[in-house]
Amino acid sequence: MKIIDRLKEDRIHISFEVFPPKTDETYDKVVSAVDEMAELRPAFISVTYGAGGGTSRNTVRIASHIKDDLHVLSLAHLTCASSTKAEVRTVIENLKELGIENILALRGDIPEGMTFPDADRFRYAFELVEEIRRHGDFCIGGACYPEGHVENEHKADDIRYLKQKVDSGVDFLTTQMFFDNDIHYNFLYRIREAGITVPVLPGIMPITSASQMKKSQELSGTMFPRRFLAILDRFGSSPKAMKQAGIAYATDQIIDLLANGVKNIHIYTMNKPDVAAAIMSNLSEIIKV
Numbered sequence: 001m002k003i004i005d006r007l008k009e010d011r012i013h014i015s016f017e018v019f020p021p022k023t024d025e026t027y028d029k030v031v032s033a034v035d036e037m038a039e040l041r042p043a044f045i046s047v048t049y050g051a052g053g054g055t056s057r058n059t060v061r062i063a064s065h066i067k068d069d070l071h072v073l074s075l076a077h078l079t080c081a082s083s084t085k086a087e088v089r090t091v092i093e094n095l096k097e098l099g100i101e102n103i104l105a106l107r108g109d110i111p112e113g114m115t116f117p118d119a120d121r122f123r124y125a126f127e128l129v130e131e132i133r134r135h136g137d138f139c140i141g142g143a144c145y146p147e148g149h150v151e152n153e154h155k156a157d158d159i160r161y162l163k164q165k166v167d168s169g170v171d172f173l174t175t176q177m178f179f180d181n182d183i184h185y186n187f188l189y190r191i192r193e194a195g196i197t198v199p200v201l202p203g204i205m206p207i208t209s210a211s212q213m214k215k216s217q218e219l220s221g222t223m224f225p226r227r228f229l230a231i232l233d234r235f236g237s238s239p240k241a242m243k244q245a246g247i248a249y250a251t252d253q254i255i256d257l258l259a260n261g262v263k264n265i266h267i268y269t270m271n272k273p274d275v276a277a278a279i280m281s282n283l284s285e286i287i288k289v
């Protein structure tokens, strides 16, 4: 089944993101976390894609396990910056053979020392979207950035390029993490005004430790509102308290989104089934409404 068809159902959908192991030694641990998460019956589970080697192979393996063994919709991420066009085509064909219908098409971060343009690589995600479309009848997702992508000085450029990406064949978008819902509402208003009409899944990252907050900020450049910083200041040095407060903060963000009419939400689980379960438990009655 295609994710876009699931999103068309008039009900709330909560989906999860997991990341594959970097080495084969930790494969079983990741799979058992994924198995636990599948029991929470998410709308789908997405699997991130690393740059080359074992990580990318494991993305396909885990996405396949989710679909075939756990009977949950899976979304395989695929990046293009760190692979040649031929390598990317091989992965797409592999996904097709395995019956994985849903791909999140990403550029990925540009490897250090690489200079674009490079005739042998796709330069932007929209080119990857066009390539995937050429290979078959996939449901294709794309990434978007409520606070703007770090490489763009002006948000207007970001939205212009996002429109180009969607027009090249994107069925739905998933956002980068954000911690102030007003930023998301403002972004939605701007992209709808720009004529982007596909479903947008806000990406919610439960921050359960001070170190995770630091990493998230480095990775995404996201802004942490004062309300969150106060939580970190008060509870950051107590792991159990910070975990509970982080789960509560993410739950609160989700409830606010749902109360404002958002129907589809993606949770960056960081491979922690207990965190995903705690959030789902906090929402148990809410998602039935």
Ligand code: FAD
Residues within 6 Å of the ligand: 047, 048, 049, 050, 051, 077, 078, 079, 105, 106, 107, 108, 109, 110, 123, 124, 125, 126, 142, 143, 144, 145, 149, 150, 151, 152, 157, 158, 161, 162, 164, 165, 174, 175, 176, 177, 203
């Ligand atoms: P693009 O859409 O290609 O955009 C990249 C930059 O180029 C933007 O600044 C954009 O505005 C600009 N741009 C686009 N088109 C044009 C154009 N025609 N001319 C000029 N400029 C243009 N990374 C991973 O490595 N693995 C993952 O699994 C992964 N999953 C992610 C999931 C989500 C939901 C998100 C939000 C991000 C994810 N990332 C992942 C990170 C992502 O790869 C990086 O943020 C990357 O820098 C941009 O990828 P993109 O697909 O958004 O690129």
